[in-house]
Amino acid sequence: MIATTPLAEAGWNDQQRAFFQAQMSAWQKDEVVGVLLALFLGTFGAHHFYLRRVGLGILYLVFSFTGIPTVVSLVECFFMPGRVRQYNLALATYFAAQMGLVTQAVPVSAVVPAQGVVRTCSVCGSGILLEAKFCGRCGAKV
Numbered sequence: 001m002i003a004t005t006p007l008a009e010a011g012w013n014d015q016q017r018a019f020f021q022a023q024m025s026a027w028q029k030d031e032v033v034g035v036l037l038a039l040f041l042g043t044f045g046a047h048h049f050y051l052r053r054v055g056l057g058i059l060y061l062v063f064s065f066t067g068i069p070t071v072v073s074l075v076e077c078f079f080m081p082g083r084v085r086q087y088n089l090a091l092a093t094y095f096a097a098q099m100g101l102v103t104q105a106v107p108v109s110a111v112v113p114a115q116g117v118v119r120t121c122s123v124c125g126s127g128i129l130l131e132a133k134f135c136g137r138c139g140a141k142v
Contacts, residue, residue, distance in 0.1 A: 016099060023095045028088045034080040042073020047080060051087050090132050097126055097136030 038047035045060025126137040
């Protein structure tokens with residue numbers, strides 16, 4: 001599964017598109033793996049470590065003897081596909097910003113409504129999606 005950028009790739013040349021796809025294929029996460037980790041190893045927080053949420057993973061490890069993380073991870077199985085998609089979208093925005101392709105906000109009319117609306121970062125002014133938790137250019141939390 002190759003992810004695409006949250007913005008249109010129309011202005012990208014072949015080298016930029018190839019670099020972006022290579023980075024995404026190396027770093028993106030798979031929804032099925034996330035669900036299986038939450039189902040079978042959720043007691044130990046493996047699904048949180050998979051999505052680089054180390055703090056939650058350690059919390060699950062600490063309380064794994066109580067059985068509470070087991071119940072919570074069974075419920076989280078249903079939310080893992082959305083969390084993995086959100087992680088991949090943030091990753092795509094980050095890589096596009098690192099390549100200098102997302103430097104300013106795109107007008108709302110140019111964005112497909114299903115893909116989200118782009119806004120500007122208050123620190124550096126680069127374009128970021130509403131679903132993103134951090135700026136891909138400066139790393140500031142939004």
